Amino acid sequence: MHNRLIQLNADYAAAIDDDRLEDWPGFFAADCLYRVTTRANYRRGLPAGLIYADSRDMLADRVLSLRKANVYEMQSYRHLVGVPRVLRADPQGGLKAATSFLVMRIDRQGGTDVFATGQYLDEIGADGDGLRFKVRDVVCDSSRIDTLLALPL
Amino acid sequence: MHNRLIQLNADYAAAIDDDRLEDWPGFFAADCLYRVTTRANYRRGLPAGLIYADSRDMLADRVLSLRKANVYEMQSYRHLVGVPRVLRADPQGGLKAATSFLVMRIDRQGGTDVFATGQYLDEIGADGDGLRFKVRDVVCDSSRIDTLLALPL
């Protein structure tokens, strides 16, 4: 299970970095929670400070919006993802895990900067043919958030 | 053993990044060496250029000092740690390993910069309920060291 979780994270990151955004919702259960917030907000119990989606369909809508806005034309991303720490494994096969990430942004002029660091706080379950995220809370370390954060992390 | 070593590194980094500093000495054997130095000094045979501690108690003292100085109030860290390369495995179960790291620092204003890159040069042994560091030499690539380096790396 652990190796499959490592692989899930690598595949998730590659879908975003390779601009295969349409594959991104498929990493989530149909009935899921995807939330992006800051560390400061998370500690105050505000896990949905920046982005909130509670279904795979909402994630697919978000991808459509991003395509319309051509946001991906202007930059690309590179995720570096750590090893997941399994915080809990329940008998039904569900997992809670925490995983560090660093995301770099590369703009069209070739400039490279740190887009975000933080950790994924995940609940993962077997779902049909593979593992899927039931909950993915993206907790960014920095409170200074780029307005482009609408992009998947 | 290798997977346990990967996990040890992930847990170690998370204790620091999650501000659970009090857990940090527990990753070391009671009788340990923790040293921080620069690559240039290490090559000159000076492994203790910046920090030197030769027991778990000294590490606990260091945590107390850091708490008193409120250093953690001002910033947080994010470790990205590579896969350990096992350099030697002795028949008694001890290991020598080398592992690359990158540590980002996030300040209270939300600015993010590279705090340190380098490698861990470790001697690890089974110790009671798990693996612990007998020696952890933290060799930083850069010779320009922030005075805040008293923080654990």
Add this chain to the structure above:
Amino acid sequence: MHNRLIQLNADYAAAIDDDRLEDWPGFFAADCLYRVTTRANYRRGLPAGLIYADSRDMLADRVLSLRKANVYEMQSYRHLVGVPRVLRADPQGGLKAATSFLVMRIDRQGGTDVFATGQYLDEIGADGDGLRFKVRDVVCDSSRIDTLLALPL
């Protein structure tokens, strides 16, 4: 095989970061392809935009040139490498894999900056005593390439 591939990448990066450049050609098959290009060029079908070598001997020649130019005296590198995604495994034991990387550069004054991000697109085969790269395409995200890119990535 997967764990051996992770280890191969860690060993490859360490040879460069530890300034054991002479070990670098040994990670490739005698008859290999090593190419460095940008993402934009790769998409246009130009995989050899910046560096092209089609044998281990050419890589060894490159190392000699780098030593003569003393390029390594002026800086060091630190690779952070992700988990490889195996894209194809053929019955003869060959593998195609894609792996994200981030390379930091540390100059003699101690300054640290991002040298490159991107992905390795590899074809790997068992070769004598271990795995070796038959093809390693290094696809850099940024189109703004440092003239020092002659250094191995």
